[in-house]
Amino acid sequence: MGITRRDAVLGTAFGGLLLPSTLRAQPVQRPQELRIGITTFLSGPASVFGVPGRQAAEMLIDEINRGGGIGGVPIRPYFVDEGPGVEHLLGEFRRLVLNERVEVMLASISSGSCLACTPLAEELRRVTLLWDCGTQRIFEEKRYQYAFRTQANATPEVLAPLLYLLKRKPDFRTIAVLNQDYAWGRDSWELWRAGMQALKPDARVVAELFPRFGATDFSTEVTRLLALRPDVILSTSWGGELDTFIRQAAERRLFERSTFVMPLAESSLERVGRSLPAGHIVGSRGDHWFQHPAPADKARLDRFVNNYRQRFNSYPIYPTYHMYQALSALQAAYAKAMAGNGGNWPNEQQLAAAFPGLEFDSPTARMTIREDGQGLEPQLIGTSRHTDALPFATLSDMIVFPPELVTAPVGRNSVEWLRGLSRDILDRVPAPAG
Amino acid sequence: MTHRREALLALLFALAVLAAAFAAPWLRFVLTLALAKGIAALGVMLLLRAGQVSFGHAMFVAFAAYAVAFLAGRVGDALLLLPLAMLLTSLLGLVIGLFVARYREIFFGMLNLALSMVFYSLLEKFYSITHGTDGMRVPAVTWAGMATERVGGEWAVLVAALVLAIGFALLARLYLASPLGEALQGIKTREARLEFMGLPPRRVLLVAYVLSAAMAGTAGALIALTTRHVTPLMGYWTASGELVFIVILGGAGGVLGPFLGAVAYELVRVYAAASVADAWQLILGAVLLAVILFARGGLFSLLRGRRA
Numbered sequence: 006m007g008i009t010r011r012d013a014v015l016g017t018a019f020g021g022l023l024l025p026s027t028l029r030a031q032p033v034q035r036p037q038e039l040r041i042g043i044t045t046f047l048s049g050p051a052s053v054f055g056v057p058g059r060q061a062a063e064m065l066i067d068e069i070n071r072g073g074g075i076g077g078v079p080i081r082p083y084f085v086d087e088g089p090g091v092e093h094l095l096g097e098f099r100r101l102v103l104n105e106r107v108e109v110m111l112a113s114i115s116s117g118s119c120l121a122c123t124p125l126a127e128e129l130r131r132v133t134l135l136w137d138c139g140t141q142r143i144f145e146e147k148r149y150q151y152a153f154r155t156q157a158n159a160t161p162e163v164l165a166p167l168l169y170l171l172k173r174k175p176d177f178r179t180i181a182v183l184n185q186d187y188a189w190g191r192d193s194w195e196l197w198r199a200g201m202q203a204l205k206p207d208a209r210v211v212a213e214l215f216p217r218f219g220a221t222d223f224s225t226e227v228t229r230l231l232a233l234r235p236d237v238i239l240s241t242s243w244g245g246e247l248d249t250f251i252r253q254a255a256e257r258r259l260f261e262r263s264t265f266v267m268p269l270a271e272s273s274l275e276r277v278g279r280s281l282p283a284g285h286i287v288g289s290r291g292d293h294w295f296q297h298p299a300p301a302d303k304a305r306l307d308r309f310v311n312n313y314r315q316r317f318n319s320y321p322i323y324p325t326y327h328m329y330q331a332l333s334a335l336q337a338a339y340a341k342a343m344a345g346n347g348g349n350w351p352n353e354q355q356l357a358a359a360f361p362g363l364e365f366d367s368p369t370a371r372m373t374i375r376e377d378g379q380g381l382e383p384q385l386i387g388t389s390r391h392t393d394a395l396p397f398a399t400l401s402d403m404i405v406f407p408p409e410l411v412t413a414p415v416g417r418n419s420v421e422w423l424r425g426l427s428r429d430i431l432d433r434v435p436a437p438a439g
Numbered sequence: 440m441t442h443r444r445e446a447l448l449a450l451l452f453a454l455a456v457l458a459a460a461f462a463a464p465w466l467r468f469v470l471t472l473a474l475a476k477g478i479a480a481l482g483v484m485l486l487l488r489a490g491q492v493s494f495g496h497a498m499f500v501a502f503a504a505y506a507v508a509f510l511a512g513r514v515g516d517a518l519l520l521l522p523l524a525m526l527l528t529s530l531l532g533l534v535i536g537l538f539v540a541r542y543r544e545i546f547f548g549m550l551n552l553a554l555s556m557v558f559y560s561l562l563e564k565f566y567s568i569t570h571g572t573d574g575m576r577v578p579a580v581t582w583a584g585m586a587t588e589r590v591g592g593e594w595a596v597l598v599a600a601l602v603l604a605i606g607f608a609l610l611a612r613l614y615l616a617s618p619l620g621e622a623l624q625g626i627k628t629r630e631a632r633l634e635f636m637g638l639p640p641r642r643v644l645l646v647a648y649v650l651s652a653a654m655a656g657t658a659g660a661l662i663a664l665t666t667r668h669v670t671p672l673m674g675y676w677t678a679s680g681e682l683v684f685i686v687i688l689g690g691a692g693g694v695l696g697p698f699l700g701a702v703a704y705e706l707v708r709v710y711a712a713a714s715v716a717d718a719w720q721l722i723l724g725a726v727l728l729a730v731i732l733f734a735r736g737g738l739f740s741l742l743r744g745r746r747a
Binding site (some may be wrong): 047048084085086089090091092093095096097099100102103104116117120121124125128129140142186187188191192218 | 463464465468469472563564566570571572573574576589662666667668670672673705708709712713717719720
């Protein structure tokens with residue numbers, strides 16, 4: 006070919022500086038390393054998700070690189086802390102794209118971060134995988150060419166536990182909610198209420214409690230719930246707050262009076278140990294569970310769980326699976342883009358074009374990305390139970406909801422879609438397993 | 440430091456900012472934020488001259504930022520939005536100032552803190568209007584009627600921030616040299632003397648307070664136009680603490696101090712985060728400790744000490 010390394014460097018530099026990226030249609034040189042930026046919480050309360058996410062990324066990237074990387078190119082991750090807020094994150098996003106020349110960004114645990122990053126990714130024309138954030142607003146309010154989500158969104162994550170509850174305890178009459186007072190706590194309750202009004206309009210809401218974000222004491226709320234005796238208590242809280250709420254509710258025997266529905270409790274199970282009694286409904290923001298009743302490839306799930314446990318001495322929780330999904334989608338997209346490009350390294354448009362309709366493997370299932378960029382991820386909901394094998398609650402009577410059943414169709418607003426649901430959907434819920 | 444030397448330093452500083460922004464495109468964003476925070480910190484410094492520390496000025500920053508987010512859809516031009524946000528924040532500063540200018544020291548600091556946290560909670564709780572912690576997107580704006588794409592827009596807001604920074608620095612310098620500005624020192628040493636001279640201390644502090652609110656408002660509008668996404672976190676007490684931190688880092692001795700502090704703060708944070716993503720707070724804390732221990736007048740005093 007006769008292209009020296011100097012030519013390549015100069016070409017890339019001038020191409021990047023002088024040409025608008027749309028004009029860069031000629032084949033791209035295969036890089037020495039594939040740089041990816043990963044934004045995650047390394048400080049603050051959400052680091053209970055961010056640090057496992059980073060650990061999983063390091064472990065999986067090591068594994069991918071040992072196997073020859075992506076198309077022979079090893080991955081080099083750059084981590085960014087979401088803790089300091091949106092300003093810092095947007096600055097770091099620019100630095101990684103413009104200065105470090107990362108090819109792909111894996112953005113954000115916080116929905117606020119995702120809402121801020123996605124338009125910037127579009128302006129910078131950089132493929133961005135929304136690897137963990139839940140807000141359904143992103144793809145419902147706008148279409149993006151470079152942003153894709155490699156997991157579900159808040160709608161299936163709320164609708165699946167609601168359907169599970171309606172299947173398991175169809176005759177409940179009263180419900181109370183205790184959520185953190187911030188965007189997710191409010192959003193998830195709005196989604197739940199929209200679905201509940203359509204599917205069980207006679208359920209009465211007896212209390213809507215929104216203790217402040219970061220609260221460390223729930224004794225007033227527990228007292229109130231003990232007095233109200235709701236049949237069901239919903240809480241989409243997470244992290245230290247959910248742990249504290251579970252412990253304080255257990256001490257005062259609230260679990261004996263009401264059935265709890267906790268769509269994010271999978272991430273707290275190991276920490277709260279035996280404080281969480283049997284018989285309560287637990288979700289995991291997807292089909293993430295080390296004892297998944299019917300994984301697509303059991304060996305793959307076991308390998309992931311065992312490797313993670315060996316290296317970090319705890320069971321993987323949902324953000325680690327989400328990281329697996331993002332990296333797996335990335336590998337699949339590069340393979341697809343290179344296959345469509347005569348085996349050459351793709352440019353950013355070719356890479357972005359590979360994502361709509363992309364199929365890739367999660368630890369437990371075969372997933373797809375829809376044409377609007379939204380990932381279709383099954384949802385696993387189960388009931389807590391105690392065994393002698395493990396010192397914390399595991400799941401029984403698990404239902405794996407297929408994504409088509411619980412995800413709002415392309416172009417539909419989630420809340421409106423949920424309001425229009427009919428009870429037929431309950432007949433399509435699969436039978437429990439495991 | 441003579442006038443001429445300070446003007447020369449300011450010119451060098453402005454040129455350095457432009458050169459850095461030209462050499463490293465990603466720094467444009469960071470430097471714009473730094474200049475904006477420098478303007479807000481300049482306002483905090485005015486109050487510090489009177490011996491009053493406000494732990495709540497991020498409220499004005501957030502107020503202006505949300506004003507821009509709400510108004511940008513209707514008033515689509517940055518050159519209208521900036522003065523509008525400044526004006527609204529000055530009015531808010533006047534209303535709050537009438538109340539807090541009656542208090543001193545710890546009470547002044549705590550009242551500002553309390554009011555700012557009330558405002559933070561409003562932003563967070565009026566979920567249907569503000570989208571809570573998820574924040575609001577600021578729609579694209581024009582500059583003097585011209586639509587800009589990403590790079591042009593970034594340059595426009597950087598230059599606007601630089602011009603406003605120089606403007607406010609000059610204004611603050613004139614103000615501090617005027618009788619009303621000199622009287623601030625009087626509040627710090629002994630207020631009764633001001634009264635004997637026929638100057639009402641409350642009014643002296645109120646003028647400084649409104650001026651500082653206007654500066655914080657300008658900063659908030661610039662930040663909103665830069666990040667294009669505003670969240671309640673902009674008004675959280677840690678953001679107010681950040682402004683005080685910047686003043687201490689830069690030094691309250693001259694109007695250049697807050698800008699030096701803001702640029703140093705942002706660059707230390709960015710480079711610390713780039714080298715050790717999970718321990719950048721430690722580095723930032725160590726830098727502040729070093730400044731407090733070895734350069735009590737801040738970075739500005741280092742410059743002055745060597746050249747005077």
